[in-house]
Amino acid sequence: MTSLQNISHEQDIKQLANIAHTIWNEYFPSIIGHAQVDYMVEKFQSQSAITKQLQQGHEYFFICDGDQRVGYIGLVANSNKDALQISKFYLLKDIRGKGHGKAIIDQIRDMAKTKGFSQLYLTVNKYNEAAISVYKKLGFVISGDMVIDIEGGFVMDDYEMNMPVTG
Numbered sequence: 510m511t512s513l514q515n516i517s518h519e520q521d522i523k524q525l526a527n528i529a530h531t532i533w534n535e536y537f538p539s540i541i542g543h544a545q546v547d548y549m550v551e552k553f554q555s556q557s558a559i560t561k562q563l564q565q566g567h568e569y570f571f572i573c574d575g576d577q578r579v580g581y582i583g584l585v586a587n588s589n590k591d592a593l594q595i596s597k598f599y600l601l602k603d604i605r606g607k608g609h610g611k612a613i614i615d616q617i618r619d620m621a622k623t624k625g626f627s628q629l630y631l632t633v634n635k636y637n638e639a640a641i642s643v644y645k646k647l648g649f650v651i652s653g654d655m656v657i658d659i660e661g662g663f664v665m666d667d668y669e670m671n672m673p674v675t676g
């Protein structure tokens with residue numbers, strides 16, 4: 510049973526930052542290199558960065574398999590695109606490929622419908638081929654691409670993908 514658990518308390522944010530650190534250091538060095546992983550984890554997924562994002566209106570949820578916290582998502586409204594943006598979507602290594610991602614996307618679609626958005630939107634690194642394949646299988650299409658300067662000498666070289674919420 511795959512469920513979502515809202516994150517707001519300090520202890521949960523601390524655990525979230527630990528899970529983020531584990532996943533990013535396991536998965537992303539082969540795609541963006543260790544230096545950029547260190548930089549992005551500190552800038553976007555440290556306890557203080559997550560706390561600030563929550564204050565700015567982002568939402569974070571643990572992905573739970575039964576009572577185990579096995580990953581997390583981040584969501585933020587993107588009113589320019591009339592979309593609920595999935596800004597983070599990460600599972601621990603041993604948990605991938607078992608259908609949790611599909612179950613979570615179904616739940617995020619329901620949340621987007623309830624909030625009145627017409628689509629889901631996300632960005633994904635152009636060289637993250639596994640995730641791009643998953644997103645395509647789940648019904649997302651590539652809708653654009655972008656290179657974002659995140660300072661520190663690094664860029665995010667991403668595709669944009671979206672999926673309608675209706676139906």
Ligand SMILES: CC(C)(COP(=O)(O)OP(=O)(O)OC[C@H]1O[C@@H](n2cnc3c(N)ncnc32)[C@H](O)[C@@H]1OP(=O)(O)O)[C@@H](O)C(=O)NCCC(=O)NCCS
Pocket residue numbers: 536598599600601604605606607608609610611612632633634637639640642643644646647
């Ligand atoms: C992306 C991620 C969240 C998807 O969750 P998941 O639980 O692994 O996905 P699922 O098992 O629900 O698979 C969904 C579909 O994609 C397919 N799929 C799963 N892994 C795949 C892979 N590596 N390559 C191609 N297709 C894959 C599944 O067969 C399934 O298709 P189906 O519904 O037709 O059977 C997870 O794999 C992950 O955390 N990856 C590492 C971090 C990451 O890249 N996050 C995204 C950053 S933008």
